Amino acid sequence: MGQDGRGGGVAARTLARVALLAAAAVLVVLVVAVGKAGLVVVGAGLVGLVVCAVGGWWFLAYRGVRRLFGAAVAVAAPVAVVVLFTVAGLWLTALVLGVCWAATLACARAALRRSDPRRTKRARRAVAARRPRRAVLIMNPKSGGGKVGRFGLVERAEARGARVVLLDPAAPADVAGLARAAVADGADLLGVAGGDGTQALVAAVAAEHDLPFLVVPAGTRNHFALDLGLDRADPARSLDALTDGEEVRVDLGSVAGRAFVNTVSFGVYADVVQRPEYRDAKAGTALNVMPDLLVGAGGRRLDARVGEEVLSAQQALLVSNNPYASPDVLGGTGRRPRLDTGELGVLGIRVESGAQAADLAVRGSQSTGLTVLTAGRVEVTSGATSGEGARDVPGEGGRDIPVAVDGEALRMPTPVVCVLRPRALRVLLPRDRAPAVVPAPPVDWRRLLRLAFGRTPTPS
Missing domain, CATH: 3.40.50.10330 (Probable inorganic polyphosphate/atp-NAD kinase; domain 1)
Structure with a gap:
């Protein structure tokens, strides 16, 4: 029986219950089995993640000694956590917690994916050609x-x-x-x-x-x-x-x-790809100009109207032809479940310090540094650099700004308007092709609880 039938509903409910059991196992290991040791594992892991994120920010945002120090911190943080677990005899606890939490997330996402008909049904109905x-x-x-x-x-x-x-x-x-x-x-x-x-x-x-x-x-x-x-x-x-x-x-x-067909990028990435040397040395060019773009006077800040929402002073803005399932698109691994929703996906990024980088690393899409929206229309109304006080006026012809359209480096006068047809x-x-992979949805614990205890969750 298909996933949208009764068999799929039973499987989704079973997976939801397994996810909750795995989450309960995490709590048992933390509170009962190992007491303070479990809290040490979680605390050390979070501190390691935060320090690694701060080091990564310093590596990207600065040059010279601070960049070298940032690289050393970013590498040393996870190594130090592993050494701590080994020396303190906590490696087994960390391993059990990691396995239980990974099982929780995997089962939760599988359950929610199976239970949402918008994700499990074939979104694009094919007709004979x-x-x-x-x-x-x-x-x-x-x-x-x-x-x-x-x-x-x-x-x-x-x-x-x-x-x-x-x-x-x-x-x-x-x-x-x-x-x-x-x-x-x-x-x-x-x-x-x-x-x-x-x-x-x-x-x-x-x-x-x-x-x-x-x-x-x-x-x-x-x-x-x-x-x-x-x-x-x-x-x-x-x-x-x-x-x-x-x-x-x-x-x-x-x-x-x-x-x-994919994305339009404004801000940091669009600035980088404009450089003549980018095509021959992508990584080197990005590292060379990142400090100027992130914290220097050359950093461009973007204002945009996304539907009825207004985003201000963003460092980067990515507009996609249909929304991506998760912000993993920033790392090039994102997927779009559908290409026919009639909506643009929008990711706005504003990270200006090591603390904000740490917040993004820990909280992900819930961080104040990352905005995830959908809209039918996006208007980028400003492209001033951080060293300039002037702002482009919405609705009037503005200065040209760098824009990367499906990876192609272009310049366009503001306001730049994105829409969908x-x-x-x-x-x-x-006809003979592999079925499209449905990306895993983010974990919604309230929906998961409703599903596990016999109620069909409302699609988010």
């Missing part, structure tokens, strides 16, 4: 370190009846212009083998002409393909959609009239 007769695929041979050649994508696409437009690695290309020329020549499908930035340009043309769009994940990360359930390890599998495919409709983002893009997918 007719085979395209004049498919045109644009391929970037440099993308992803040469995946087009490595996987023989040109030959495989042509064997399935598609016409391939191969970009010249030595010359800049008007990708959107090539797509429009293909439409004028009678194309009934547009596709791209490349990164997310190139995907977005061609997707905009496909949506404009209501043509199906084929995603071939031949870029470096391809987050859009990941959230569509495509196999990024074998981009050639996407070409099967040309002969045996089905179609889904997803939302398409727009920032100042330019399409995006609901279900504007028709995506052709191979």
